[in-house]
Amino acid sequence: xxxxxxxxxxxASRQPARYAGAANxxxxxxxxxxxxxxxxxxxxxxxxxxxxxxxxxxxFGVHASTMSRALRKLTFRHVK
Numbered sequence: 001x002x003x004x005x006x007x008x009x010x011x012a013s014r015q016p017a018r019y020a021g022a023a024n025x026x027x028x029x030x031x032x033x034x035x036x037x038x039x040x041x042x043x044x045x046x047x048x049x050x051x052x053x054x055x056x057x058x059x060f061g062v063h064a065s066t067m068s069r070a071l072r073k074l075t076f077r078h079v080k
Contacts, residue, residue, distance in 0.1 A: 034062045040076045047071050 035043075043056050057067040069075045 034066060035060060035070060035076070037076065037079045040070045040079045043067065044071060044079075 039060055043060060046056060047053065053067055053071065054064050056071075057064040060067065066075075
């Protein structure tokens with residue numbers, strides 16, 4: 001229907017109980033995290049030394065896009 005405001009399932013500020021607040025948990029505190037803070041620190045150091053992204057992803061057992069986001073600090077921003 002034109003002009004009708006679209007409802008969303010839930011807002012970002014109020015999540016359903018089944019998520020248990022996981023969206024607000026950082027790094028390995030999030031139950032869905034595949035990497036730890038230590039893994040990310042090590043991967044960033046290795047990447048600076050020239051190890052390709054795909055090799056790092058294979059070594060740590062994650063998809064290349066997951067590793068890419070961690071290396072570019074789109075995730076794990078709290079890790080130095």
